[in-house]
Amino acid sequence: MNHGGSILAYALQQLINGVTLGMIYGLIAVGYTMVYGIIGMINFAHGDVFMIGAFLSLIALVGLAAIGVTAVPLALAMALLFAAAISALYGWAIERVAYRPLRGSFRLAPLISAIGMSITLENYVQVVQGARVKPLMPLIPGGITLMNQNGFAVRLGWLQMLIVLVTLLVLAIFTWLVTRTPLGRAMRACEQDLKMTALLGIDVDRTISLTFVIGAALAAVAGFMFLLYYGSIDFFIGFIAGVKAFTAAVLGGIGSLPGAVLGGLLIGLIETFWSAYFSVQYKDVAAFSILAIALIFLPTGLLGRAEVEKV
Amino acid sequence: MNAPLLELSNVSTFYGAVQALRNVNLAVYEGEIVALIGANGAGKSTLLMTVCGNPHPRHGSVFYAGEEITGLPTYRIMRRGIAQAPEGRRIFPRMTVRENLLIGAQAGDPEAAEGQLPYVLELFPRLAERLDQRGGTLSGGEQQMLAIARALMAGPRLLLLDEPSLGLAPLVTRQIFTAIRALNQERGLTVLLVEQNAYQALRLAHRAYVLVNGMITMQGPAAELLGRPEIRAAYLEGGM
Ligand SMILES: Nc1ncnc2c1ncn2[C@@H]1O[C@H](COP(=O)(O)OP(=O)(O)O)[C@@H](O)[C@H]1O
Numbered sequence: 158m159n160h161g162g163s164i165l166a167y168a169l170q171q172l173i174n175g176v177t178l179g180m181i182y183g184l185i186a187v188g189y190t191m192v193y194g195i196i197g198m199i200n201f202a203h204g205d206v207f208m209i210g211a212f213l214s215l216i217a218l219v220g221l222a223a224i225g226v227t228a229v230p231l232a233l234a235m236a237l238l239f240a241a242a243i244s245a246l247y248g249w250a251i252e253r254v255a256y257r258p259l260r261g262s263f264r265l266a267p268l269i270s271a272i273g274m275s276i277t278l279e280n281y282v283q284v285v286q287g288a289r290v291k292p293l294m295p296l297i298p299g300g301i302t303l304m305n306q307n308g309f310a311v312r313l314g315w316l317q318m319l320i321v322l323v324t325l326l327v328l329a330i331f332t333w334l335v336t337r338t339p340l341g342r343a344m345r346a347c348e349q350d351l352k353m354t355a356l357l358g359i360d361v362d363r364t365i366s367l368t369f370v371i372g373a374a375l376a377a378v379a380g381f382m383f384l385l386y387y388g389s390i391d392f393f394i395g396f397i398a399g400v401k402a403f404t405a406a407v408l409g410g411i412g413s414l415p416g417a418v419l420g421g422l423l424i425g426l427i428e429t430f431w432s433a434y435f436s437v438q439y440k441d442v443a444a445f446s447i448l449a450i451a452l453i454f455l456p457t458g459l460l461g462r463a464e465v466e467k468v
Numbered sequence: 469m470n471a472p473l474l475e476l477s478n479v480s481t482f483y484g485a486v487q488a489l490r491n492v493n494l495a496v497y498e499g500e501i502v503a504l505i506g507a508n509g510a511g512k513s514t515l516l517m518t519v520c521g522n523p524h525p526r527h528g529s530v531f532y533a534g535e536e537i538t539g540l541p542t543y544r545i546m547r548r549g550i551a552q553a554p555e556g557r558r559i560f561p562r563m564t565v566r567e568n569l570l571i572g573a574q575a576g577d578p579e580a581a582e583g584q585l586p587y588v589l590e591l592f593p594r595l596a597e598r599l600d601q602r603g604g605t606l607s608g609g610e611q612q613m614l615a616i617a618r619a620l621m622a623g624p625r626l627l628l629l630d631e632p633s634l635g636l637a638p639l640v641t642r643q644i645f646t647a648i649r650a651l652n653q654e655r656g657l658t659v660l661l662v663e664q665n666a667y668q669a670l671r672l673a674h675r676a677y678v679l680v681n682g683m684i685t686m687q688g689p690a691a692e693l694l695g696r697p698e699i700r701a702a703y704l705e706g707g708m
């Protein structure tokens with residue numbers, strides 16, 4: 158680390174990088190927390206849906222380039238929609254195949270099934286896409302220089318801005334859906350009392366399916382941005398990102414949607430600052446230590462609530 | 469008489485190996501208030517929930533409006549015009565009163581729901597003052613009113629009420645029973661009412677059934693049951 162007198166500039170740069178990364182974690186974390194809120198299970202395959210979203214984005218971008226769609230904004234928008242739509246189908250299918258048949262059986266059954274589903278998806282992608290890292294050339298280069306201190310330039314990339322803006326937009330739409338629409342109301346009702354929700358004539362199974370669909374689409378948006386940001390993906394990215402997003406959800410208070418976003422931001426910032434000031438090798442250790450500490454001192458997370466009404 | 473609106477025929481319901489209902493036969497006719505009374509654990513809540521398909525009966529059949537509904541999923545049964553204000557009220561605590569009401573109407577016909585909101589607020593004016601308050605912050609009586617109002621939002625033909633007076637002050641109980649009578653007389657709503665408060669229930673109802681250990685042991689016009697010595701001994705003495 159050689160940042161001499163530019164302490165402030167260096168920190169500001171880490172803040173920008175950390176927020177960008179945190180947005181991606183936050184989007185994935187929302188999917189964990191939503192599913193947990195409604196059916197009380199950790200969907201371990203969710204990180205792999207993120208990975209599949211990244212692969213679908215890459216496939217779409219390569220395919221679009223091959224058929225001559227060269228306008229970058231158009232190609233990006235189409236790839237994003239494609240990845241989100243197909244990932245949503247994956248989310249739907251995973252719930253139907255791996256979790257719904259086990260509803261009402263013992264508590265660990267869907268958890269075990271989720272781990273199995275996660276391994277299946279990773280192996281499936283490894284077989285059809287190969288195990289090697291897939292690169293993508295930078296599509297949105299450049300940015301602006303915010304400040305220059307003793308030779309250290311603080312850069313805000315166009316891509317970073319795009320990631321933050323797209324995440325905020327997606328989260329705004331998602332928040333509107335959950336708080337203002339009948340579907341969102343049904344989702345919140347399921348979260349509070351499944352049995353009562355069915356007694357009101359609401360199709361609980363359908364509501365749960367749609368929760369998986371929405372969570373998967375959000376994960377695909379995260380996968381898309383991960384691909385653009387890092388420029389390389391492989392079949393294993395879902396594991397680490399998934400565990401970190403899960404950590405974010407727990408840190409924010411599992412079941413809480415704002416908590417998931419807040420947790421994602423914190424994990425992104427911790428990881429980035431740790432890498433910048435201490436050691437890159439131990440950045441994951443830092444993130445997971447936070448999980449352990451959170452579980453010990455804040456078992457319900459930052460914005461979580463104690464389970465009082467669930468008998 | 470016409471065919472009943474709701475009919476249970478030889479219904480037996482189990483929780484695992486435990487039998488909660490034994491060959492229950494029960495009928496509720498359109499326009500009636502029918503009371504179901506019985507001691508704690510007799511199977512009253514199980515009977516209402518069996519009508520709603522959770523749990524399903526192991527033997528026997530449930531008919532509603534002339535059609536068999538045994539084995540249908542709960543949400544399909546409820547969409548046919550049955551609503552329940554269940555035991556323990558089950559208000560959504562982290563939703564506002566308004567949202568609790570709107571979600572009651574969500575699965576049904578949106579236009580019918582539109583007209584239902586002013587009606588239920590007129591029936592329970594205390595809810596109108598608290599529309600933006602969270603369900604979990606209401607008093608017990610207000611929660612019970614909300615549970616009934618929520619059930620009414622879908623515009624049901626048959627209302628199932630599970631111990632609406634439980635834990636409430638006598639004055640609040642009276643308000644709720646007055647509302648039930650008004651619903652029945654003014655709107656022709658058919659009501660199956662489960663109560664441990666047997667005296668009040670029998671005064672409100674047209675007919676009644678007595679459930680003991682999952683079996684119907686007595687039935688008849690409510691006024692007649694009210695006069696029977698064995699009813700007085702088992703459910704009324706010391707009560708009221
Ligand atoms: N979910 C359940 N699982 C197992 N047994 C139950 C369940 N609900 C009720 N029971 C049993 O069924 C019987 C009838 O209960 P219930 O219908 O709640 O009676 P009531 O409403 O008349 O008090 C009781 O013996 C009760 O313990």
Ligand SMILES: [Mg+2]
Binds near residue numbers: 512514
């Ligand atoms: Mg009961």
